[in-house]
Amino acid sequence: MSDILIAKELRHRFRAAILADGISVDQGGDAVAVEILETLPAGWVLKDEKLPALYVFATGEGLDHGQSISEVVRSLSLAVALMARPGGDPMDQLDDLQLAVEKKVLAAGNFGLAQSCRLLSVEIARNQGAAIIGTRIMNYEIVFGVTPGDPSL
Incomplete structure (x- = not known):
């Protein structure tokens, strides 16, 4: 057994792929350079000089024990929050930012650990039910397998 949860390592590799170059x-x-945030600000509010920005975070993990006694298939759900800078067309910024993220994730492949990585959806972000214009959420699923008795790397 290792001291590193595979989901943690995949999240770090996913984020590193986006950070590359x-x-x-x-x-x-x-x-304009995009700021890669370490934490998501309260209420999703950032000062204009910190924008455009993005933030990667895990939203959940699913487990499928299926019929196999030797492997548990896990699916890690990751979200990438994209935030535009005021001025100009924020939708154009978000489109450009989304394209850059998609290309980087596709180029990274399966991060050396996963069976697959795919973009599931893209949506306007919400805070307390209200849409946050100028912010978009990309939802990814990374599927990987572990042995039933060891979820570590």
Whole structure:
């Protein structure tokens, strides 16, 4: 057994793939670097100078014991919150940012541990039920297997 949960390692590898070589978006003809957040701010509110930004976080994990006694199939749900900078067209920024994230995740493949990684949905973010315009959530599923008695790396 290892001291590292496989889901934790996959989350870190997923985030590292997005961080590789940085990301920038066009805002009125100028390339603006995207801030990669370590934590999500309360109420999803950031100062304008911190935008555009993104944040990666786990939203859940499913387990399927199926018919096999030698493997448990797990599915890690990860979300990437994309946040646009005020000014210009925030939807254009979010489109560019989404494309950059999708390309980086596709290039990373299965992170050396997973059976698959796929984008499930993209939606407008919500806070207390209200839509947050200028913020988009990309929902990913990473499927991997572990032995029933050891969920570690």
